[in-house]
Amino acid sequence: MSKTYQTLLFPETRPPAALRDSTSSTFQENLSLPVHRWFRFSAGFSAPWVETVILEQDDRPVQVLDPFAGSGTTILAAESVEVAGVGIEAHPFLFRVAKAKVERTDDxxxxxxxxxxxxxxxxxxxxxxxxxxxxxxxxxxxxxxxxxxxxxxxxxxxxxxxxxxxxxxxxxxxxxxxxxxxxxxxxxxxxxxxxxxxxxxxxxxxxxxxxxxxxxxxxLKPVSSNSQCRILQGDARVCENLPDNWATLVVTSPPYPNNYDYADATRLEMSFFGEVRGWGDLQEAVRKHLVRSCAQHVPESRVSLDEVLESEFLEPIRTEISHVCHELARIRLTKGGRKTYHLMVACYFHDLAQVWAALRRVCKSPSTACFVIGDSAPYGVYVPVMEWLGRLAVASGFRDYRFEKTRDRNVKWKNRKHRVPLCEGRLWVHG
Ligand SMILES: C[S@@+](CC[C@H](N)C(=O)[O-])C[C@H]1O[C@@H](n2cnc3c(N)ncnc32)[C@H](O)[C@@H]1O
Missing domain, CATH: 1.20.120 (Four Helix Bundle (Hemerythrin (Met), subunit A))
Known part of the structure; x- marks a missing residue:
């Protein structure tokens, strides 16, 4: 396939977004694009950028996987450049949104x-x-x-x-x-x-x-002409219903360990449709299906820090993560909100280690994975997210990792809860 940027869903020719810094992590560009613009998902990333990543793959055929499919951006991009794509989404409401877009109608x-x-x-x-x-x-x-x-x-x-x-x-x-x-x-x-x-x-x-x-x-071209793209409701930690050695490329953005609550993000819509009555229903209806990336997901009564830290999944980063979690456990006692960030950080990396193990099973060897990700600093304690995710990837059988920064975050100090400089970018994993 030629490396053209004139694509099906995005008709006008444009320079590769990958060359324009800072765009991969925002949904902004998608708001003017067919299909993507049907549903505004501010946690989504740039579809043109995903297309360029797919087109830049030398080994064919490309089979793309997005284990955190969200609103379906990666899979629509795969469709646009006519390669096979499977998205996995665990949030029941977002799964339906992505499925409606990807498996739309020709009639x-x-x-x-x-x-x-x-x-x-x-x-x-x-x-x-x-x-x-x-x-x-x-x-x-x-x-x-x-x-x-x-x-x-x-x-x-x-x-x-x-x-x-x-x-x-x-x-x-x-x-x-x-x-x-x-x-x-x-x-x-x-x-x-x-x-x-x-x-x-x-x-x-x-x-x-x-x-x-x-x-x-x-x-658009008829969706039936490209039936190789689909969205599955499932769990990235398992990648159920995907065969071994299927994907050659993973392009995804997992939740960041930054307390963003994906369940709360759709509370308005789910309340309107009668799927939840209020905030209290979100745990059972949504959150329990997701990786644990917010404090609301990990109440003290349900999680034992020591047990999580002893898990074999955390072995590659155990010394460092134990230090950070114990520091957070100490600091929270000095804070009014007493947020359970110590548990969130431990559970987050535990869950993401499981994701890497599942990806190792469903990805070909060699393959490439690109995670759009940012670091975080709950209560001002720095968590080296990219480095730890990279090490967990290597421990699960991938060869190497490299982080490509696209933008700084938290550099304007006004109104910030802490002053730790943060950044966002792409974690590339190969092997
Ligand atoms: C950053 S968003 C992805 C956005 C996507 N790139 C887009 O453009 O729409 C992360 C997604 O991961 C989903 N998620 C969280 N835990 C999951 C899990 N265990 N398995 C699959 N999806 C999960 C969330 O519901 C959310 O939709």
């Missing part, structure tokens, strides 16, 4: 007719909004919530197992933040006190996103 007329039907039917539906949880009541004025409720009931009435219906569902998901007048832009947080200017009405926003989706579908 554009059926999707367009369903959109019309849903809107027509919705206008006649008697609405009932009292049952929505408090978060939803605070995020939408009554008239907006009534329209959203009509659309939701109408979408649910025509539910079926099909790519078209999955896209209808995604169309509704995609407008939920757009039509809220409160601050929902910061993906993880909903800020009911922060007002946005003139959000669009739900019916208008739904039609408008449906038009964008229809336009994008027309601009």
């Amino acid at each position: 554009i007329d059926k999707y367009a007719n369903l959109v019309k039907h849903v809107i027509q039917r919705a206008t006649a539906i008697r609405t009932q909004t009292d049952h929505y949880p408090d978060l939803i009541q605070r995020c939408y004025p009554r008239d907006v919530l009534e329209d959203l409720d009509r659309l939701r009931r109408s979408v649910e009435e025509c539910r079926e197992e099909s790519g078209e219906w999955n896209l209808i569902w995604l169309t509704l998901v995609g407008i939920l933040r757009i039509v809220s007048p409160v601050g929902t832009a910061q993906w993880q947080y909903v800020l009911p006190k922060k007002q946005k200017k003139l959000p669009r009405s739900p019916f208008h926003a739904f039609s408008s996103l449906a038009q964008t989706i229809t336009k994008d579908l027309h601009s």
Whole structure:
């Protein structure tokens, strides 16, 4: 395959994003791209950059794996440059988002007719909004919530197992933040006190996103012409349902050990659809499936630091990680919040060591893995994330690792909880 940057999903020719520093770790570029723009995922990374990484592989055929698929960026990029791709995502809601995008429909007329039907039917539906949880009541004025409720009931009435219906569902998901007048832009947080200017009405926003989706579908090659790309609901620590020696390239971005809570990130959407009632339901519905990268995931009552540190998975970094975790255990006692960062750090590397072991099984020898990752400093204690992940990769059977920094973080001191300089970049693992 020639190394062209003129690709299927991203029609205009552009210089390789890999050459432009700092872009690989943000979703910003994707917001103007077909398919990617259907759902804004601020924890996502750049699709054009993933394409360049795939195209730069010399050994063919390339078979791409993303064990932390998120909104499906890597797999859409694989589709775009016509190589096989499998994404694994453990978050049940994000899995459905990625699947709706990657395994979308070729029957554009059926999707367009369903959109019309849903809107027509919705206008006649008697609405009932009292049952929505408090978060939803605070995020939408009554008239907006009534329209959203009509659309939701109408979408649910025509539910079926099909790519078209999955896209209808995604169309509704995609407008939920757009039509809220409160601050929902910061993906993880909903800020009911922060007002946005003139959000669009739900019916208008739904039609408008449906038009964008229809336009994008027309601009793409039929998805059935490339059935080698798919999204699986599963656990990166196991990579179940993937055969041994399958992947030649891994392009991924795991959660960082920085307390970002992926379960909380979709609380608005999952609350709207009745999948959780509140924050308390997130552990059972979402968090228990994920690698442990936030303190909420590791309450003291459930995790024994000594047991985790004694695990064979942590053997390659045991001395250093024990030191950091014990330091965090000491510092937390001096803090009001007493966050369990000591447990989070231990569990995070334990889980990521399992990921490397699973990747060693499903990757060919040799193969390449690229992790977009950043370091962290909970309570100001530095955690050398890239170095430890690299060492765990080598201990699981890969040959070597190298870190390519793309940007500094935490260099503007104002309002920061600590002053430890951090960075972000790509951890390349070979072998
Ligand atoms: C940084 S995001 C990936 C974003 C993705 N690169 C994109 O562009 O959309 C990390 C993802 O890993 C997922 N995740 C966390 N633990 C997981 C696990 N054990 N197995 C699979 N996915 C997991 C999270 O739900 C989240 O979607």
